Structures are given as structure tokens and as C-alpha cells.
Amino acid sequence: MRAGIKNAIIAILKDYPNYEAYRRERELDLRYPAIEPDDNVGGGRTTREHDAKMINYIVSIESDKRLRALERQHKAVQYALYEADNDTRKIIEELYFKERPLYSMAGLVMSGKLKNILSERSAYRARNEFIEQVADNLGIKYL
Template sequence: MRPGTRSRIEEILRDYPNLDKYISERYKELRHPYRESDENIGGGKSSKISKPQEQMIITIEADKRLTMLEREKKAIDKCLIMASDDTKTIISELYFRKHPYYKIDGLILNGMVHCSRAQAFRLKHEFLSNLASELGLFDPY
């Protein structure tokens, strides 16, 4: 896996605890957009038929940022469901905590992960590879 791909996946994992907040904020931004007041009141009426509910649904469905956030969340959730308990412990300690207390060696020494050091690194790499392929970021090199 290329270093750029790895760092992008790690960045996505570090954002995972905040994804629900980002998704709800984006929904609010789309539902209540900022509109400048128009001082040019009067004039003709537009022949366009106004359907604000349909426009709102189209706006939400077409929003690329919201779609990407939801896609990232679903991919991480799917990979976590398929992961072993040791893998979940490693990933949550390294990426989901704001200030990680342990690194992989610390997790092994304190008995939080029940595998060898090499196996722990393999589990981490396997999880990152699965997430990369789930997100479509995986490159074969």
C-alpha cells in the first residue's frame, strides 16, 4: 500500500468518532441554506413552478460531501463488524481515541491484545487494506 493511501485511510479512521456529527451538520447546512436578502423587491414573477420539498430532497441526494461522509461511515462500520476483537482493540486505541494512551507494543504488554507483535501489525495492516478496498482507494502496488 502506498504511503499516501495509508495516510488517507488513517485520516478517515481518526475522523470516524466525529462522522455522525459531521453528517448531521451537513444535513442542517443543506436544509437551512444561507440566503442573502434581496433589496430589489417587486418586478415580474417567474414562470418556474416552485416545489421546495422536492428541491430539498434533490439537493440532499446530490450533495457530494454528504455522500462521501456516509460512504466512509458505512465502510468503516462494515470493516469493524468483520474484524476480530483484537483488531477492534488495536484500531480503536490507535485511531478512535483523541489522545491514544498505547501504541501496539503497549497494547500487547498490558494484555489488551492477545497475539504476538508481528500478528498485531498484520491485523492492523489487514484492516487498513480491507478498508481501502471497501472505499475504492486500494492500489495493487
């Protein structure tokens, strides 16, 4: 797997615990967009801006590319976690989901936290297979 793709998947894994906050923030951005001040002071008729804004909000929530990408990434990681064994889940959670990991890969193996993985090399293999599974779920080619 190329280093750039691997690093992108690792970045997705590190962002995984923050998915709900990112989704909420993006929906708020769409719901309450930045409004430019109106310099046209004076007469004129009112418009139905409120109705138009609500229609635009509904359409933009459904078709927002950033929101769809967040959901797609979240589901790809979620599915890979569901398919992974307990040791692989522990590796991923310790190395990528924690804000301040307590263990490195070698520390996880030496501490006995992993039941079926006995060497650092097999731990790295399990991690790399997980990363490849997430890439497959996202439809990324990693030749």
C-alpha cells in the first residue's frame, strides 16, 4: 500500500471518534450560513427569504458532499471494526482512537493486552490488514 493512502486512512481512523461533532458542526454550517450584510437600506418590498432559506437548507443537507463523505468514512471504519477480531480492535482503539495513547505497538504486545497476537510483526500485520479493509470499504485502490 502506498504511504499516502495509508496516511489518509490513518487520518480517517484518528478522526473517527469525533464523527458526531464534525457532523453536527457541518449541519449547523448548512443550517445557519454566513449572511452578507445588506447595504441597500431603504424602501422595497419584503421577500420570502425565510421560505427560500429553508428549502435551500433541506436540499443542501441531502446533497452536501462533505457531509456524505463524513458518513461514508464513518460507515467504512464502523464496518471494518465489526469484522475485526478483538485484538485488532484493541490495536486500532489504542493507537488511533485515544487522544493520548498509553501504548505503542511494541508496548501492546509486551503488556499482554493482546490475547492471540504474540509478536510485534503479527500486530503490525493485523493493523495493516485493517487499514486495507477500510480502504476496500471506501473503494480506494491501494496497489
